[in-house]
Amino acid sequence: MGKGKARMRLAAVMLAAMPTTLAFADEPLDAVLSCMRANVPQSVQIKEVELTAVDRVGSKRVLRGRLYGQREKEQLRTSLKIAAPPDLAGAAYLLREKGDGDEMYMYVPALQRVRRITGTGSDGSLWGTDLSYGDVKQINNAFSAGGGAVDGQGELDGRPVHLLTLVPDPAEDSRYASMKVWVDQQTCVSLRADFYEGSTVRKRWSADPASLARAGKHWYVGRATMSDLVEGTSTSLRVLGVSSDVDLAGRYFNPQTFYLGS
Incomplete structure (x- = not known):
């Protein structure tokens, strides 16, 4: 890929891995x-994840589920399936x-149907959290860039x-004008990303460096928070378990079948 079109995707959580050579x-x-x-493995990685959303008055809502991610021909595939709370059980994302932008899909159990998320809809809240549909890439330590620089x-x-x-x-049709990212050299x-609307x-995505851990050869962050600094809300992420290099069927990343099964 050329420098002007360098594309980077955070399937962070939320997925992270250390390559054999360091930057x-x-x-x-x-x-x-x-x-x-290279932090996103070629093979599939599963994470048990917990999302705790805190609103501006301090009320909390906890979601638990699994995150599946892989690279396919150097392109990210990520699916997230919710197991709890009961009113969201079965929801999937x-x-x-793709080279010309992302495809995003949501399965809504109450409607028993899959809907495509397009355009500015990617900025919508993911199940009431501070993560948007597009922000899921940050969970995977994967960012998109049409340009930029090392400052x-x-x-x-x-x-x-x-x-x-x-x-x-x-092609991302992002609400953000730019992003400042702090990348651990080792x-x-x-470890941190600031998302700018204008100036x-x-x-702000903040990872806890003390929670860096390794599953096999892959590094990941065990705790991180996405904060909406304007609304005064936040959503913390906690990784409860990791299985890396697991061979999963393609249905986990197929728009017609991604929501089926566990």
């Missing part, structure tokens, strides 16, 4: 993004990265980081 302090943007891209190096919570500025690909995992930081 060094003088790496150009493409090298850092490639290192981050699918993201398929330099710094330190975050005692860890050396690359400082990136990314501009969303026009693991190539994003205002609207949302």
